Amino acid sequence: MKGFKVVIVGGGSSHTPGILQSLVENLHRFPLQKLVLYDIDPDRLELVDTLCASLVAKLDPACTYFTTTDPEKAYTDIDFAFAQIRQGGLKMREQDEKISLEFGVVGQETCGPGGMAYGLRSIPGVFGVIDDVRKYSPEAWIINYSNPAAIVAEATRRKYNNYKILNICDMPVAIMLSFAKMLNLKKYNDLDPVYFGLNHFGWWTHLYDKSGVDRMPELKEKILQFGLAASHDKHHSDPSWRHTWENFKEILTDFPEFLPNTYLQYYLYAKESAEDMDIHYTRANMVMDGREKDMYDQVRLLRESDGAHQVNLNLFNAFGDFIVDVACSIAYNNADRYLVIVENRGAIPELPYDAMVEVPCYLRKWGPEPVVIGKIPQFQLGMIQQQLASEKLIVDAYFENSYQKALEALTMNKTVPSAKVARKILDKMIQANKGYWPELH
Numbered sequence: 001m002k003g004f005k006v007v008i009v010g011g012g013s014s015h016t017p018g019i020l021q022s023l024v025e026n027l028h029r030f031p032l033q034k035l036v037l038y039d040i041d042p043d044r045l046e047l048v049d050t051l052c053a054s055l056v057a058k059l060d061p062a063c064t065y066f067t068t069t070d071p072e073k074a075y076t077d078i079d080f081a082f083a084q085i086r087q088g089g090l091k092m093r094e095q096d097e098k099i100s101l102e103f104g105v106v107g108q109e110t111c112g113p114g115g116m117a118y119g120l121r122s123i124p125g126v127f128g129v130i131d132d133v134r135k136y137s138p139e140a141w142i143i144n145y146s147n148p149a150a151i152v153a154e155a156t157r158r159k160y161n162n163y164k165i166l167n168i169c170d171m172p173v174a175i176m177l178s179f180a181k182m183l184n185l186k187k188y189n190d191l192d193p194v195y196f197g198l199n200h201f202g203w204w205t206h207l208y209d210k211s212g213v214d215r216m217p218e219l220k221e222k223i224l225q226f227g228l229a230a231s232h233d234k235h236h237s238d239p240s241w242r243h244t245w246e247n248f249k250e251i252l253t254d255f256p257e258f259l260p261n262t263y264l265q266y267y268l269y270a271k272e273s274a275e276d277m278d279i280h281y282t283r284a285n286m287v288m289d290g291r292e293k294d295m296y297d298q299v300r301l302l303r304e305s306d307g308a309h310q311v312n313l314n315l316f317n318a319f320g321d322f323i324v325d326v327a328c329s330i331a332y333n334n335a336d337r338y339l340v341i342v343e344n345r346g347a348i349p350e351l352p353y354d355a356m357v358e359v360p361c362y363l364r365k366w367g368p369e370p371v372v373i374g375k376i377p378q379f380q381l382g383m384i385q386q387q388l389a390s391e392k393l394i395v396d397a398y399f400e401n402s403y404q405k406a407l408e409a410l411t412m413n414k415t416v417p418s419a420k421v422a423r424k425i426l427d428k429m430i431q432a433n434k435g436y437w438p439e440l441h
């Protein structure tokens with residue numbers, strides 16, 4: 001049988017059903033010979049396995065499918081590893097968010113001190129995955145969603161030169177789906193983007209439709225008048241995401257030159273964002289009470305009804321569709337154009353050659369080929385340089401076990417008002433992350 005062999009790392013994630021749904025929908029162009037769900041937590045694997053039974057039933061009967069907690073079984077003889085792990089789980093995400101907020105700073109999964117705390121946890125976890133994959137399937141492609149993607153990408157660049165490793169993010173895709181709908185187009189890839197920046201930190205400068213017309217001027221007018229269309233992506237339609245979608249118009253009103261990534265809200269309005277957040281109920285709590293609980297509820301209903309309960313998985317999910325689109329382009333050397341995280345190599349000439357930037361790339365069998373962006377305006381350049389320095393410093397802190405570099409990383413970040421605050425947050429995070437972080441001296 002012909003087809004690809006794929007392992008989903010972090011198979012117990014509540015995002016796995018979405019990936020499975022996209023894989024099943026794309027079997028005609030991305031056939032599967034083997035599909036493995038791997039996780040360190042057997043209970044979560046069992047949960048997802050139960051939840052996804054109806055999807056798994058749609059695989060070709062000749063396709064091998066299993067779940068496992070054994071890395072050797074998971075990674076032997078595979079073509080693609082789709083990674084989406086969360087070191088420390090949502091409990092540690094809650095700590096990241098709440099410790100930051102305690103000192104009046106944005107409490108966020110990937111931005112500011114929360115993102116850096118998560119980075120120091122995530123780097124060794126992702127390295128472990130890569131080492132295991134390389135041990136059993138040295139030539140497999142690793143497509144990584146595990147956050148904080150900007151920091152993880154810088155770390156994997158330093159350790160592996162990103163050989164057959166691609167770090168990706170679904171936020172631009174989810175936003176582009178709203179753009180497409182506002183322009184009466186169907187799919188996010190009905191628009192070819194020109195975009196520059198870092199992960200969770202960038203701007204669109206042009207959006208070309210398939211006839212080659214730049215639709216951005218028209219789109220900007222519409223957004224300034226009506227706001228960004230509600231998300232059409234299942235994940236980002238969740239009520240707690242509504243605020244983010246609504247803030248889009250505000251960012252564009254203040255800075256009308258380009259269309260912003262939604263994550264810029266946490267940097268441009270750091271003070272207001274922190275004030276809006278509730279230290280007693282952060283995004284981690286919402287996720288635990290939302291899609292986490294939903295996953296358990298659905299499985300309970302399935303078990304109580306002996307499998308008769310209908311799980312509604314038929315919703316668009318950018319997360320699943322994007323990773324399958326990316327894998328397809330690499331597998332067939334299609335050179336499709338997508339926004340991914342890649343070494344700059346001159347794409348944005350004013351940034352370092354080795355900065356990990358997010359720009360459009362043509363995805364080939366041998367890797368991503370970045371598009372030249374050229375000069376960017378002073379405002380965006382300044383913001384990017386500051387954020388990039390912060391991200392590079394936290395990766396330095398990891399490799400050098402350096403407290404000083406970690407302090408500099410936090411101090412450098414636009415979300416943090418002073419070095420004194422940076423030190424207080426850092427010290428508390430060191431305590432909270434014992435056993436996860438490297439020792440910092």
Ligand code: NAD
Pocket residue numbers: 009010011012013014015038039040041044084085086087088089090109125128129144145146147148149168169170171319
């Ligand atoms: P989750 O905690 O629900 O799921 C993560 C799973 O990974 C858990 O089942 C856990 O047991 C497992 N896991 C942890 N460490 C592991 C390891 N070393 N090996 C194998 N499995 C491991 O988290 P989630 O909300 O589903 O998110 C998963 C990851 O995907 C996070 O890093 C999140 O930030 C990221 N994510 C990234 C994007 C993006 O745009 N890049 C989008 C969505 C989610």
Ligand code: G6P
Pocket residue numbers: 109110147169170171172283287
């Ligand atoms: C977007 C981002 C991801 C991030 C996720 C958080 O999809 O691109 O990088 O992990 O949002 O969503 P959550 O619902 O977990 O807050």
Ligand code: MN
Pocket residue numbers: 149168169170171200
């Ligand atoms: Mn992301």
